[in-house]
Amino acid sequence: MMMQESVQDEYSLALGKEVPIASIDKELHLLWEADKASTNASLINLAVYSEADGAIIRNSEVVQAITREHACRALLIGIDREASEASIRAWVTAHCHLSQGRKSVCCEQIAFQLTGKATGRLRNTVFAHLNSDLPLVFWWQGELSPIFGERLYSLIDRFIFDSSDWKSPLESFRCIEQVMEEVETLQPMDIEWTRSYHIRYAIAGLFDDPLAMRAAERMNRVRIVAHPKHRVAALQLLAWMAACTGWQRSMDLGLMASSPDDHYYFESREGVDVTAVIELHPEGPPIRLIEVSCADCLVSVSREPGSAYLQQKLDAEGHVIDRCTPAGSEDASELVMNQLSMGGKNSLYRMMMPVFLDLLGGEPELPSTMSVR
Amino acid sequence: MKNPFRKDLVSRSRPEPCTVVIFGATGDLTHRKLVPALYNLQVEGALPAGVKMIGFARREKSDEEFRQGLEKLNKKVSRSGHDEAIWAEFAQNVHYHQSEFLDLDGYRRLSETLDAIDRERGGHGSRLFYIASSPSFFDDILENLKQAGLNQCNCGEGCWARVIVEKPFGTDLPTAQHLNRVVNRTFEEKDTYRIDHYLGKETAQNIMVLRFANAIFEPLWNNRSIDHIQITCSENLGMEGGRGGYYDKAGALRDMVQNHLLQLLSLVAMEPPTDLSADGVRDEKVKVLRSLRQWDTPELVEQNVVRAQYVAGHVDGENVVGYREEDRVDPESMTESYVALKILVDTWRWSGVPFYVRMGKQLPKKATEISIHFKEPPTVLFNALSGGVPGGNVLVIRIQPDEGISLRMVSKIPGSSLRMEPVKMDFHYSTSFGKGSPEAYERLLLDSMAGDATLFARRDEVEEAWKFIDHIERAWHEVKRPLKMSEYVAGTWGPKDADDLLARDGRKWRRL
Numbered sequence: 001m002m003m004q005e006s007v008q009d010e011y012s013l014a015l016g017k018e019v020p021i022a023s024i025d026k027e028l029h030l031l032w033e034a035d036k037a038s039t040n041a042s043l044i045n046l047a048v049y050s051e052a053d054g055a056i057i058r059n060s061e062v063v064q065a066i067t068r069e070h071a072c073r074a075l076l077i078g079i080d081r082e083a084s085e086a087s088i089r090a091w092v093t094a095h096c097h098l099s100q101g102r103k104s105v106c107c108e109q110i111a112f113q114l115t116g117k118a119t120g121r122l123r124n125t126v127f128a129h130l131n132s133d134l135p136l137v138f139w140w141q142g143e144l145s146p147i148f149g150e151r152l153y154s155l156i157d158r159f160i161f162d163s164s165d166w167k168s169p170l171e172s173f174r175c176i177e178q179v180m181e182e183v184e185t186l187q188p189m190d191i192e193w194t195r196s197y198h199i200r201y202a203i204a205g206l207f208d209d210p211l212a213m214r215a216a217e218r219m220n221r222v223r224i225v226a227h228p229k230h231r232v233a234a235l236q237l238l239a240w241m242a243a244c245t246g247w248q249r250s251m252d253l254g255l256m257a258s259s260p261d262d263h264y265y266f267e268s269r270e271g272v273d274v275t276a277v278i279e280l281h282p283e284g285p286p287i288r289l290i291e292v293s294c295a296d297c298l299v300s301v302s303r304e305p306g307s308a309y310l311q312q313k314l315d316a317e318g319h320v321i322d323r324c325t326p327a328g329s330e331d332a333s334e335l336v337m338n339q340l341s342m343g344g345k346n347s348l349y350r351m352m353m354p355v356f357l358d359l360l361g362g363e364p365e366l367p368s369t370m371s372v373r
Numbered sequence: 374m375k376n377p378f379r380k381d382l383v384s385r386s387r388p389e390p391c392t393v394v395i396f397g398a399t400g401d402l403t404h405r406k407l408v409p410a411l412y413n414l415q416v417e418g419a420l421p422a423g424v425k426m427i428g429f430a431r432r433e434k435s436d437e438e439f440r441q442g443l444e445k446l447n448k449k450v451s452r453s454g455h456d457e458a459i460w461a462e463f464a465q466n467v468h469y470h471q472s473e474f475l476d477l478d479g480y481r482r483l484s485e486t487l488d489a490i491d492r493e494r495g496g497h498g499s500r501l502f503y504i505a506s507s508p509s510f511f512d513d514i515l516e517n518l519k520q521a522g523l524n525q526c527n528c529g530e531g532c533w534a535r536v537i538v539e540k541p542f543g544t545d546l547p548t549a550q551h552l553n554r555v556v557n558r559t560f561e562e563k564d565t566y567r568i569d570h571y572l573g574k575e576t577a578q579n580i581m582v583l584r585f586a587n588a589i590f591e592p593l594w595n596n597r598s599i600d601h602i603q604i605t606c607s608e609n610l611g612m613e614g615g616r617g618g619y620y621d622k623a624g625a626l627r628d629m630v631q632n633h634l635l636q637l638l639s640l641v642a643m644e645p646p647t648d649l650s651a652d653g654v655r656d657e658k659v660k661v662l663r664s665l666r667q668w669d670t671p672e673l674v675e676q677n678v679v680r681a682q683y684v685a686g687h688v689d690g691e692n693v694v695g696y697r698e699e700d701r702v703d704p705e706s707m708t709e710s711y712v713a714l715k716i717l718v719d720t721w722r723w724s725g726v727p728f729y730v731r732m733g734k735q736l737p738k739k740a741t742e743i744s745i746h747f748k749e750p751p752t753v754l755f756n757a758l759s760g761g762v763p764g765g766n767v768l769v770i771r772i773q774p775d776e777g778i779s780l781r782m783v784s785k786i787p788g789s790s791l792r793m794e795p796v797k798m799d800f801h802y803s804t805s806f807g808k809g810s811p812e813a814y815e816r817l818l819l820d821s822m823a824g825d826a827t828l829f830a831r832r833d834e835v836e837e838a839w840k841f842i843d844h845i846e847r848a849w850h851e852v853k854r855p856l857k858m859s860e861y862v863a864g865t866w867g868p869k870d871a872d873d874l875l876a877r878d879g880r881k882w883r884r885l
Contacts, residue, residue, distance in 0.1 A: 323422060
């Protein structure tokens with residue numbers, strides 16, 4: 001009994017007032033009536049879903065950070081599917097921020113904790129509380145589970161997930177691919193993909209240089225050094241490069257791979273053989289280095305462990321550029337904020353996806369002990 | 374050849390590596406706006422690698438002294454804060470070039486410096502000249518750029534030489550035409566960027582999105598549904614910081630209406646462009662300016678334009694002096710610190726819909742906004758009610774300082790009787806998008822590097838705007854019987870004559 005009370009206190013402390021499910025709307029009204037000086041703002045419905053124990057409390061803090069830049073109605077959903085009894089509890093609160101030092105801008109949050117068989121209640125009860133006419137951005141945390149079914153994803157406008165969390169990325173990505181085909185309006189937003197945004201941007205910036213551009217067609221070697229947890233990010237980077245340049249997988253050479261690193265072989269439109277290697281390094285940032293080179297030109301973007309900057313380097317025919325640029329955050333909530341700021345249809349992700357799935361599926365996944373140097 | 378890695382990375386024009394040369398580099402604009410804008414672009418990784426900046430000015434300075442001055446102000450004004458590491462990288466690419474604007478030899482030395490940079494960089498050769506000096510030097514700078522051969526790119530295919538010209542672009546039609554001739558003798562029109570920083574503001578850009586991406590507005594955007602449109606730019610400042618010298622030669626009409634407010638008017642009034650290309654948009658804007666009914670006699674000016682000067686009053690709780698008592702203002706000045714105009718756009722769409730434009734100094738608050746006043750609904754249904762229907766719908770596009778959009782509509786007051794009151798639906802950028810908007814100069818600098826001239830004024834736009842303004846200026850200053858100069862107390866919303874201008878049409882200024 002004592003144990004249960006302390007858990008309840010912790011929930012209420014983090015999630016606000018516990019309310020009966022049937023009174024959520026009424027309690028939200030009361031919340032706004034109590035503070036007339038605040039402005040209620042919302043551009044999206046942001047649902048944050050997790051099956052991890054206690055995640056709902058942590059997510060309340062995450063949503064607090066997100067609402068600084070993105071006005072939303074937040075729905076926190078925590079589910080314990082293993083519990084034997086079916087139950088549902090709800091809390092309401094508001095996250096307020098001072099806008100430009102003047103007015104208090106608030107976003108309302110409804111938190112749901114479900115236990116037991118929850119699929120029907122998730123759709124019928126939780127999604128009955130969406131702000132009408134505003135898009136639903138659904139942030140799925142952790143592994144995909146059977147909850148992610150048609151009855152759920154047909155409601156979603158943007159689906160945020162972090163593929164670096166997945167133990168079996170191929171299987172989950174096949175599922176995402178299928179959903180993307182089935183629901184063309186659903187926009188997938190992979191946090192792992194956002195993680196490499198600044199690196200892609202930095203690479204593109206270097207190839208603005210005419211000497212790098214001239215050398216682009218001769219580039220025949222790619223080297224990516226990544227953290228083992230972020231092999232997916234490395235593969236996505238490689239897939240992005242291949243999709244942008246039109247490199248095709250070269251299967252004959254691929255069979256010759258023999259080192260513990262991931263090797264991939266491509267052929268460019270101009271008939272140049274391109275060798276790509278992904279090295280996994282257990283220390284440092286998700287992507288530590290990406291290097292694209294040929295005999296007379298080297299383009300690289302690197303990040304030292306602990307550094308907040310990316311180092312952009314170009315060395316072409318003696319012409320050298322060496323400058324730093326912000327690396328961006330690795331924090332999940334900030335990455336979600338970045339994704340929300342970008343808006344759009346994420347067309348680049350769709351373009352990269354087929355090559356990425358080919359790379360992911362074409363190579364057997366190596367045990368981390370084998371691939372880590 | 375296109376950079377394959379730029380594809381779909383960001384949905385905007387791709388900036389190209391270049392050297393930016395700023396004329397008037399020791400001035401306020403460079404320190405407060407241009408360099409912080411370039412720095413912020415660097416922070417966001419939006420500047421292509423290899424961009425260099427050269428400040429061209431008359432004072433003796435070393436590179437280091439120049440950088441230190443820029444850094445000092447960047448720390449104060451930069452939107453994204455000041456990161457020492459990023460600044461150090463940025464500052465490495467900032468150089469100073471000392472020369473008189475009239476000294477051709479200085480431009481030849483600049484040419485050598487640029488060539489050396491290009492050799493070191495591997496032959497980009499693209500150059501962006503930003504003329505941020507006093508307008509009196511525009512001609513000489515352009516002429517000397519040509520004499521030194523800097524107006525063209527000599528580094529082969531793909532490189533370019535462009536010029537950005539700050540406002541004011543001329544002081545009347547003849548001077549603007551002269552300046553246009555000089556610019557076009559020096560640079561091709563496609564490489565000429567006449568800057569109007571209002572067009573770099575998010576809300577100004579949003580006007581087109583609001584109109585053309587929302588199916589509910591476009592069918593109503595005409596004389597069948599709209600009664601009139603008001604554009605207001607009010608400033609709560611006077612002639613602080615020695616501004617009186619410049620302002621007394623320009624006045625409200627030439628300083629603000631000719632460029633900023635007519636640009637906003639043309640965005641509101643234009644027809645949908647066939648595409649979003651620079652010329653597609655500018656073709657439609659210039660058609661609006663060509664359609665402005667000309668107030669080309671003193672009588673028409675007297676009927677449709679009000680000018681005024683402020684007299685001593687209170688603004689923000691402070692005593693302020695009258696316009697003619699301001700520092701560097703002629704005590705006999707006949708320059709207007711306030712202007713209100715009725716403008717008619719003679720097109721099929723806008724026939725009979727007046728645009729009321731007003732701009733003034735020392736008004737109660739700082740605000741720029743466009744309000745679209747829809748016609749009132751037929752009162753047949755509610756005409757038995759006492760008081761009738763309270764006003765029509767008003768759509769307000771706020772440009773600054775609190776960017777946003779609001780829509781006024783009529784609603785029933787709760788209760789058993791049928792009584793109605795106007796209510797407002799309000800959208801604020803600041804509350805809905807917590808993230809600050811980029812400075813207008815950031816967008817405009819990036820666009821000019823990318824060769825996207827959509828948000829810059831074309832030659833014919835500038836000249837058409839001056840044609841309209843010149844008739845009014847002539848009526849004010851070149852007729853034997855000077856037209857009336859009204860007065861308003863500082864801290865009020867302008868003279869009574871401006872209220873009368875609308876009252877004659879049965880309308881009144883929107884309360885801000």
